[in-house]
Amino acid sequence: MSVDPNGHKSLSTKRIVAAIAVVLVVIAGIAIVGGRSDDDASTADGAGAQVTPGGGDSSGAAGGAPGEFQPVTAMGEALVPLEESVPAPGSDPAEGVAAPMLAGFDFAGSAVTVRPSGKPVLLVFLAHWCPHCNAEIPRLIEWRESGQMPDSLEVVGIATGSRDDQVNWPPSQWLVDKEWPWAVMADSKDQEAAFAMGVSGYPGLVLLAGDGTVLARRSGEASVSELNDWVGAAMLSA
Amino acid sequence: MDTETMQLLSVLLALFAAGGTLVLLVARLAAARSRGAANFVVACRPLALPLAFIVAGFATFGSLWFSEAAKYNPCKLCWYQRIAMYSLVVVLGVALGRRWIAGRRSPAGDAFLSQREITPYAVVLAALGSVVSAYHYLLEWNPTWESNVCSLDVPCTTIWFREFGFVTLPFMALCGFVSMIILLSTTYRLVHER
Numbered sequence: 001m002s003v004d005p006n007g008h009k010s011l012s013t014k015r016i017v018a019a020i021a022v023v024l025v026v027i028a029g030i031a032i033v034g035g036r037s038d039d040d041a042s043t044a045d046g047a048g049a050q051v052t053p054g055g056g057d058s059s060g061a062a063g064g065a066p067g068e069f070q071p072v073t074a075m076g077e078a079l080v081p082l083e084e085s086v087p088a089p090g091s092d093p094a095e096g097v098a099a100p101m102l103a104g105f106d107f108a109g110s111a112v113t114v115r116p117s118g119k120p121v122l123l124v125f126l127a128h129w130c131p132h133c134n135a136e137i138p139r140l141i142e143w144r145e146s147g148q149m150p151d152s153l154e155v156v157g158i159a160t161g162s163r164d165d166q167v168n169w170p171p172s173q174w175l176v177d178k179e180w181p182w183a184v185m186a187d188s189k190d191q192e193a194a195f196a197m198g199v200s201g202y203p204g205l206v207l208l209a210g211d212g213t214v215l216a217r218r219s220g221e222a223s224v225s226e227l228n229d230w231v232g233a234a235m236l237s238a
Numbered sequence: 239m240d241t242e243t244m245q246l247l248s249v250l251l252a253l254f255a256a257g258g259t260l261v262l263l264v265a266r267l268a269a270a271r272s273r274g275a276a277n278f279v280v281a282c283r284p285l286a287l288p289l290a291f292i293v294a295g296f297a298t299f300g301s302l303w304f305s306e307a308a309k310y311n312p313c314k315l316c317w318y319q320r321i322a323m324y325s326l327v328v329v330l331g332v333a334l335g336r337r338w339i340a341g342r343r344s345p346a347g348d349a350f351l352s353q354r355e356i357t358p359y360a361v362v363l364a365a366l367g368s369v370v371s372a373y374h375y376l377l378e379w380n381p382t383w384e385s386n387v388c389s390l391d392v393p394c395t396t397i398w399f400r401e402f403g404f405v406t407l408p409f410m411a412l413c414g415f416v417s418m419i420i421l422l423s424t425t426y427r428l429v430h431e432r
Contacts, residue, residue, distance in 0.1 A: 013281045020289075023254055031247030085387050130388035131381040131395055161390065165309065167397065191390075201387035220387035 064109045068162055068170045070186040074196035076100030079206075081198045085220045094214045096125065100196045101212070104185045107159075107172035110186040114156055115211035120235060121154045125187075125204035126192050128159065128174040129166035130223045133203045137178045143224045144181065160187035160194040161202060174186065207234050241308045248300045250403040252410035255293055259420040266424035279424060286425040287353045290360065291334050291416045294326040297414040304407065309427040313394040319411045322367030326418065329360050350425075357422045364422075368415035374408035423432070 080093040089095075102114040114121060124140065128132040143149050157180055159171040168174040175184055187193040197206045201219035207230075209215050216234035239247075260280055269276040301320055304310040312320065333356035341349060374394060377383050381395035388395070400406050 013284050016278075016281050016285060020258070020285075023258075024251075027250040027254060028247065031243050031250055034243075034246045070424075127388060127394065130393075132386050132388050135382075165398075194390075199390075201389055203388075220385065221382070 005172055014166060030189050041044070045074075064111075066107060066109050068107065068159075068172060068186060069189045070105035070107075070109070072102060072104040072185070072192040072196075073186045074102055074192055076099040076196075078196045079198035079214065079217075082200045082217050082219060085201060086218045086230075087096070089216070089237065092214075092217055094198055094217060097214050099206070099208050102185065102193050102196065104187070104193060106184050107186050112156070112183060114185070114208075114209075116210060117154070118210040119152050119154050120150070120210055120215065121156060121208045122231070123197060123204075123206040123208065124155060124157045124182075125160050125199045125202060125206070126157055126171075126175075127161035127202040128168040128171040129163060130161070130202040132164065134168070134178070136203045136221050137180060139222070139227065141179065143227050146224060148224070148228045150231065152229065153235075155182040157182055157184045158187055158193050159184060160191050160199070162187070162189075164187055205230075207231060244300070244303060245399050245401060248296075248304075248410055248427040249405045251296060252405065252413040256413040259417040262424055263420045281348065282421075283425040286421045287330065287334055287337065287356075291327070291330040292422045293414050293417050293421075294323060294330055297411065298327050299308040301407075305422070308398075310398040310407070313396060315370055315377070315394045316325070318370045319367050319374070319408070322363050323371070323411065323414065326360055326363050326367075329356060329363065330418075332356075333360075337381050353422070354426060357426050360422055361419050364418045368412055368419065371408045371412035371415055375406065375412060376410065378406055395425070 070106065076098060078100060079097060082092065082094070084091070101116075104112050107111050114123065124136075126137070140155070144155075159175065162171045163169065168177075171186070173219065185193060194204065197204070199206070199219065203221070204217070204219045205222070206217050207215040214238070216230065218230060222230065253385050262279065265272075265275040265278045265282075267277050301312070301323065333352045336352040337349065340352065344425075377394055378397050384394060397406055
């Protein structure tokens with residue numbers, strides 16, 4: 001440390017460089033040790049582990065086996081992709097078109113199908129990492145519990161766009177945590193169910209009439225009253 | 239290097255860069271009244287350009303590592319920040335090279351000429367980048383600002399990791415941009431050069 005003519009001590013550049021170097025070495029040490037600790041911890045508590053509650057492999061390539069992804073068969077012509085988040089009534093070219101039937105599985109490997117059953121069906125496409133899907137699920141549940149949801153309406157959640165490097169993985173546990181009360185279909189890695197229905201954003205809602213034709217589609221968050229109005233108007237028009 | 243280690247290393251370096259340069263900023267503000275603070279700023283001056291270059295360089299390396307090795311696909315706002323950060327590596331690198339060449343040719347010359355020349359350009363680039371980073375960071379906490387729909391690819395509301403409850407990739411980029419602004423602007427001219 002040098003001393004100026006007034007007797008004040010001045011810092012040397014070399015000392016600052018040395019101090020920075022020491023801090024960088026400490027940071028590198030913390031990162032190496034801490035990074036390994038985090039890795040161990042995540043393995044211990046299961047976060048990031050690619051194992052489903054059922055114990056199967058997360059790829060779930062084979063139907064009937066537990067997995068976060070399941071094969072999906074779409075029978076029929078895929079719907080055109082939804083261009084607007086909330087198209088005006090009559091402006092979605094898919095309205096009135098027969099939707100493809102979907103045959104797939106839930107996370108446990110049990111068969112789930114979406115086909116005309118005489119009752120209207122609401123397909124809800126959800127991605128576990130999507131903040132808007134996380135916000136929408138409680139609203140859907142609130143809508144149901146408020147008694148405003150039509151009794152005849154069946155709801156099927158389709159877990160799509162799943163990624164093991166994203167938050168809330170695995171989606172099977174995510175939907176349990178979110179207390180999803182309806183049936184679930186796990187989409188394939190290639191998102192065949194979502195593309196078959198022309199989903200272009202999450203959460204994606206596709207409302208099907210009892211005969212399997214499309215009543216309405218929309219994407220994005222919706223409040224309880226918006227859900228009620230949207231479904232009500234679409235079912236009235238049928 | 240595994241992803242966890244790289245994340246923690248990047249986070250700690252970003253916090254160190256931000257903290258260290260905030261000390262420099264405080265010293266610069268106090269330099270007119272405190273001899274010790276002025277001496278600290280004087281001592282930091284030769285380091286400002288190399289440190290700014292190192293910050294930009296590591297941020298560039300980190301962004302490429304996270305996208306290419308960790309497969310964290312960059313979103314639209316990430317790309318805007320990359321434009322600023324990658325440009326800063328080139329701009330600051332050229333200035334550093336010019337300083338080195340000038341020092342060899344004329345050891346008694348103005349060692350800070352290239353730094354003063356490049357500072358306005360670099361600070362503007364870093365300021366633009368920091369605006370985007372700040373917006374991106376706030377967007378992560380308020381995803382409905384952008385839209386109420388998640389796109390099928392990588393939306394800008396995607397949070398790849400959040401260390402210590404608040405440090406995310408845009409936050410680290412913001413730390414880098416702000417560090418460079420402080421490093422270059424606080425040592426642009428010293429008090430006695432006014």
